[in-house]
Amino acid sequence: MDAGMDTITWYLLIATSMTVFGMVRLLLVRDMLARLIALDVTGIGVLVTLVALAARSESTDPVLQALVITGLVIAVAFTGLGAVLIRRIEGQHEDPPGGEQS
Amino acid sequence: MTWTQFSLGALVLLPMLGAAVAMLLPHRGRRVLGVGTAVVIAALTVPVLVTVTAGELTELVLGGFDAPLGIHLRGDGLAAVFLGATSLVGLILTSYAAVLPKSTGTYLSSTAWVPGHPGFWPLWLGCWSGLNAVYLSGDLFNLYVALELVGLTAVALVALGGRSSWEPALRYLFIAVLGSLMFLAGVGLLASVTGTLDLQQTRQALEELDDPTLSLLALTLMTMGLGMKIALLPMHRWLVPAHSSAPGVVSPILSGLVIKAALVVLLRCWLWAVPVLPGAEWLTWLLGGLGAAAVVIGSVLALRQDRLKPLVAYSTVAQIGYWFLAFPLLLPGENDDAALASGAYSAVIALALGHALAKAGLFTAAGFLKDRCGTDEIEALRGAGAHHPTLILAMGLCAVGLLGLPISLGFTGKWQLATAAVAAEHWWLILVLGAGTLLSAAYLLRGIAPLLMQAEVDDDAPAANPVTIRERVGEFAVLALGVATLATGLLGVWLSDLLEVGSWW
Numbered sequence: 046m047d048a049g050m051d052t053i054t055w056y057l058l059i060a061t062s063m064t065v066f067g068m069v070r071l072l073l074v075r076d077m078l079a080r081l082i083a084l085d086v087t088g089i090g091v092l093v094t095l096v097a098l099a100a101r102s103e104s105t106d107p108v109l110q111a112l113v114i115t116g117l118v119i120a121v122a123f124t125g126l127g128a129v130l131i132r133r134i135e136g137q138h139e140d141p142p143g144g145e146q147s
Numbered sequence: 148m149t150w151t152q153f154s155l156g157a158l159v160l161l162p163m164l165g166a167a168v169a170m171l172l173p174h175r176g177r178r179v180l181g182v183g184t185a186v187v188i189a190a191l192t193v194p195v196l197v198t199v200t201a202g203e204l205t206e207l208v209l210g211g212f213d214a215p216l217g218i219h220l221r222g223d224g225l226a227a228v229f230l231g232a233t234s235l236v237g238l239i240l241t242s243y244a245a246v247l248p249k250s251t252g253t254y255l256s257s258t259a260w261v262p263g264h265p266g267f268w269p270l271w272l273g274c275w276s277g278l279n280a281v282y283l284s285g286d287l288f289n290l291y292v293a294l295e296l297v298g299l300t301a302v303a304l305v306a307l308g309g310r311s312s313w314e315p316a317l318r319y320l321f322i323a324v325l326g327s328l329m330f331l332a333g334v335g336l337l338a339s340v341t342g343t344l345d346l347q348q349t350r351q352a353l354e355e356l357d358d359p360t361l362s363l364l365a366l367t368l369m370t371m372g373l374g375m376k377i378a379l380l381p382m383h384r385w386l387v388p389a390h391s392s393a394p395g396v397v398s399p400i401l402s403g404l405v406i407k408a409a410l411v412v413l414l415r416c417w418l419w420a421v422p423v424l425p426g427a428e429w430l431t432w433l434l435g436g437l438g439a440a441a442v443v444i445g446s447v448l449a450l451r452q453d454r455l456k457p458l459v460a461y462s463t464v465a466q467i468g469y470w471f472l473a474f475p476l477l478l479p480g481e482n483d484d485a486a487l488a489s490g491a492y493s494a495v496i497a498l499a500l501g502h503a504l505a506k507a508g509l510f511t512a513a514g515f516l517k518d519r520c521g522t523d524e525i526e527a528l529r530g531a532g533a534h535h536p537t538l539i540l541a542m543g544l545c546a547v548g549l550l551g552l553p554i555s556l557g558f559t560g561k562w563q564l565a566t567a568a569v570a571a572e573h574w575w576l577i578l579v580l581g582a583g584t585l586l587s588a589a590y591l592l593r594g595i596a597p598l599l600m601q602a603e604v605d606d607d608a609p610a611a612n613p614v615t616i617r618e619r620v621g622e623f624a625v626l627a628l629g630v631a632t633l634a635t636g637l638l639g640v641w642l643s644d645l646l647e648v649g650s651w652w
Binding site: 064068071077080081084087088091094095098099101106108109111112115116119122123126127130131133134137 | 303
C-alpha cells in the first residue's frame, strides 16, 4: 500500500508541475501557437491529476475517469478551434485577401 | 412523465437538434428554423415557470439512471428565472438576427467579404442549448460540460465578426479554456473525496468531512476559474476586445447571457455544492473587494472610451462588480442570519437578470448603429438620434435599467443589496453602490447624449440614409428589450417567491 501511494504521489507531483509550467508559459509567451500548446500542457496536467486521484482506491474511481474522458474530448475541440483561428490570423498577414471588410 | 419534465429535457435537447439541422440548410432556411426553434423554446419555458410558481421542484432523471452515474435535470427557482430571462432575450435577439442578417457577421466568399454569416445559426442554437443545460444541471459534471459548450460556441460566435475579431476570439478562447480547466480541477478534487458529482450528494458528503481544507482548495480553484470566465476585475482584460469586436447581435448574447452562465455555475458551487466552510470568509471578502474595485475602475474606464461598443463593454465589467459585492453577505458568517443571506441572494439574481435585459438592449442598439453608420465612434454618431427616435428611446429605457432607477430590476437588486448591507452594518457597500450609480450615470450620458445633439454634419452622413423597413423592425426589437427592462421591474416579489423553490437554505 505504501509503495502504491508513493507512485501516486509522484504522479500528482508531476501533474501539478505540468499544470503550473503550462500556465506560466501560457501567461508569459506571446507567440500564439506556443500559447495554444501551453494550454494543452496545462490541460493534460489537470487530467493526469484526475487520473492519479482516481487510482488511489483499490478499484479505480469511474466518476473521475468519466471526467477525464470528457476532458480529453473537450481538449481536442478547443485545440482544433484555436488552430483554425491561429491559421486564419497568420494567413491574413501573409496573404491579404481582396475586398473590403465591413 | 409530466409536461414540465418533458420541457426540461426538450429545453436542452431541442436547440441542440436545431443546431444540427441548421447545418444542413441554406442560409434562408436557417433563419426560418432559428426563429421557429426560438418560439418553441420560449413556449417550453412556460410550463417550467408555471410549475415553479406553484412551488414545486421538477426533476428529470434522463434514461432512468440515478446519481452518481446518471444525468439529473433539476428545474428549481434559480433555473426557472434564468430560463425565463434567456428565453425572452433569446427570442428577441433571434428575431433581430433573422430580420437583419447583416448583424450576424461577415464571411469571406471567393471574391469579397459578404455581410451575414450563415454559421451564426448553428452556433447560436448550440450556445442556447448549453445555456439551458447550465441552468438545469443538477450535477457538477454536466455543469462543466455545458459551460464548455457555451464557451466554445461563444468563441466561434466572436470569430464571425471578420478579420478584426479573430485575435480577440483567440484571446477569449485561451482565458475561457484556462478557466474551465481550473474549474475541472476543482470538480475533480471534490469528486475524489465525495465519490459523486451530484450537487446534493456532494454537499452531504462534504458536511460529514472534518477537515475543510480540501473543500476550500477546490472552492478556490473553481472560483478562480469561473472568475476568469465571468471577467471579474483583474481578469477582465479579454472581455472588452471580445465583446466589442463581435458582430452586432453576438455582443448582446455574450454580454447578456453567456456571462450569466458562469455566474449561475458559481452560485451553484458556493451555495449548493459546498456547505458553509469555516475558512471561506477571506475568500468572500476578497470577492467583495474585487467587486467593489470592478464597479469603480470599470466605470472610470468606461468614461474614458471614445467608441460606443467598448464603452458598453466596460460598463459590463462594472456591472459584474455588483454581483460580487454581495458575496460577503451571502454566506452567514459571525451573524447567523438566513434572511440576510436570502436578501443578498435575490439581490444578485435581480441585478443579473436586470443586466441581462438592459445590456442586451444597449449592445444591440450599439451594434445597430455600428452596422448602419460603419463606425461606433461617439463623435461620428453625433446627431444619429434624429433619424432613429425609437432606438434612442430604447437606449434610454435600457440605461434606466443599468442605472438602477425605479421601476427596473436593477433598482430592485440595488435596493435589496443596500437593505442587506444596512442590516449587516457594512456601510462601505452603500458607498460603493452610490459611487457606482453616479459613475454609470456619467458614462451612459457620455454614450447616449451625443446621439441626441443637433448634428453639425450635413445630410449625407450615413445615419441620414433612408431607413429600411427591416431596420425599423430591428429598432422595435431593441425597444422590446428596453420595455422588458422596465416591465420586469414589476416582478420583484414574484421573483423572490420563485427563488425560494429548491433553494439551498
